[in-house]
Structure formats: structure tokens, C-alpha cells
Ligand SMILES: Cc1cc2nc3c(=O)[nH]c(=O)nc-3n(C[C@H](O)[C@H](O)[C@H](O)COP(=O)(O)OP(=O)(O)OC[C@H]3O[C@@H](n4cnc5c(N)ncnc54)[C@H](O)[C@@H]3O)c2cc1C
């Protein structure tokens with residue numbers, strides 16, 4: 001059983017914005033097993049540099065066996081992955097890690113920043129299937145309109161109405177996406193919040209949720225050497241600092257916000 005390792009054929013390679021790419025590859029077994037929140041490790045090129053695979057959230061899967069990831073170029077590995085083209089193959093291991101737990105609440109909020117939006121799209125589709133009466137409210141932020149618009153459009157295509165924010169004010173609220181959380185505080189019902197993005201954003205969301213008494217799940221990103229619970233390089237301190245560390249690849253990447261020591 002999973003994780004699978006395969007050389008998957010690339011069936012679509014899209015440039016969504018400068019330094020933001022979407023790669024679609026064919027991996028039917030992996031697609032059938034994948035759950036929202038899980039990730040894959042992609043091998044970067046054929047050579048020894050960079051040696052280590054890189055982790056990416058599963059952005060979307062289809063019944064026909066397609067798997068999609070979003071890739072933001074930040075260094076050598078992601079730059080090499082961004083050059084992959086239609087018909088080439090990519091060496092994949094996955095699905096890895098745990099998943100977001102699905103709630104039956106009717107008030108669900110997704111807070112995503114940058115490529116942290118990737119797993120939330122998969123989650124939104126799964127929530128629509130498993131919990132159709134729920135009001136799913138996506139709050140999405142990025143640096144610029146160019147980065148945010150293609151990701152937000154996917155949520156609109158699901159029939160959702162994302163509330164947007166950009167660092168430069170070119171789309172939606174000018175500033176941090178968490179500003180939109182205060183609009184939800186005006187509603188009496190408790191919200192279930194799912195969050196993925198830069199660490200300071202998740203820490204701020206976790207704090208608001210704790211104060212409001214809302215349940216919150218976060219998907220953490222750390223450097224990962226193996227992704228398979230072998231190197232212990234992905235440790236994060238648990239909320240009870242006297243307790244053990246958590247390992248993002250094995251215990252996560254999804255955690256209850258209360259499980260994390262927000263430093
Ligand atoms: C569970 C998980 C899911 C992820 N999902 C996605 C995704 O959907 N899309 C996406 O674009 N990226 C995602 N990432 C981050 C991605 O794995 C890194 O950006 C990538 O490994 C960087 O490789 P590189 O060789 O290009 O950069 P490197 O040369 O290794 O590093 C370049 C810079 O980025 C920093 N960096 C590298 N990895 C991380 C990391 N994990 N967290 C924070 N900073 C980092 C380094 O400190 C350095 O400053 C995810 C990470 C994890 C752990």
C-alpha cells in the first residue's frame with residue numbers, strides 16, 4: 001500500500017504567474033489514495049544536485065488519475081521543477097503525511113496564503129462532496145494580483161466566493177488576509193478554520209481561533225530531507241514544551257493549532 005514511488009508522466013505544465021507553476025502528472029494509484037492535506041516528494045532533476053526530493057502539497061486529484069501540485073520558485077530545486085515540460089516524467093513518492101479531518105459544521109473557513117492555498121483547494125472540493133450544506137468561506141492572500149487571481153478563480157469555479165487580500169493592494173484587501181477573519185467574528189456561529197500559509201500568518205490565525213473558541217487545523221511547512229520519518233529533520237516543538245517534538249512528515253503536516261508551540 002502507499003506511499004507509491006513512480007516516474008509519472010507530465011500531462012500539463014502551466015505558468016500561472018511569474019515564478020508560480022502548476023504541474024499535472026498521471027499517477028492513478030496515488031490519486032486514488034490521496035486525501036486533502038497530504039503531500040508528495042518530487043525528485044528534482046536526474047543528477048545529484050540537488051540530491052534531496054522536495055515536498056509539495058497535493059493541490060488536486062481527479063478520478064482519471066491526474067495529480068496536481070503548485071510550485072513557487074524559491075531556490076534551485078523549485079527552479080528545476082519549473083522547467084519540466086509536457087511529456088517528460090517526474091519521480092514522485094506519495095501520498096505522504098496525514099490529512100485534514102473533515103467537519104460536519106456548516107460554518108467552515110479556509111485561510112490560505114501564497115502556495116499555502118494549494119491543499120485548501122483539494123480540501124474545498126472534498127468538503128463540497130462530504131458536507132454539501134456547509135458554507136465554505138475561503139480567505140485567500142498572496143503578494144500580488146498576478147499570483148492570487150489564478151488560484152482564486154479555481155475557488156470561484158467551485159461556486160465559492162473567496163475574500164481576497166494582497167500585500168500590494170492590487171486585488172482585494174490591501175494587507176493581510178487575516179483582516180477578513182474579523183468579518184466572521186460578527187456571525188454568532190462558531191467557525192471551523194483550516195489554514196495553510198506562511199508561519200506568521202498561521203500563528204496569527206491560531207491565536208484568533210483560540211480567543212474565539214473556534215477549532216483550527218493548520219498545515220505546517222518545514223525543511224524536509226526524507227519525508228519518510230527517517231531523518232528526524234522536520235521536528236517542530238509540540239505545544240507542551242516538556243513533551244516530545246512532533247515530526248511534520250510523520251505526525252503532520254496537519255495539526256490541531258493547539259498542538260503546536262507557536263514560537
Ligand atoms: C508539507 C509541505 C508542503 C509544501 N507544499 C508546497 C507547495 O504546495 N508548493 C510550493 O511551492 N512549496 C511547497 N512547500 C515548500 C517547498 O517544499 C519548498 O519551497 C522547496 O522544497 C524549496 O526547494 P528549493 O530547492 O527550490 O529551495 P532551497 O534552495 O532548498 O531553499 C530556498 C529558500 O527557501 C527556503 N525553504 C526551503 N524549503 C522550505 C520550506 N519547506 N519551508 C520554508 N522555507 C523553505 C530555504 O530556507 C531557502 O531560504 C511545501 C513544504 C512542505 C514541508
Ligand code: FES
Pocket residue numbers: 223224225226227228229230231232233234235247248249250
Ligand atoms: S523529513 Fe525526515 S523525518 Fe521528517
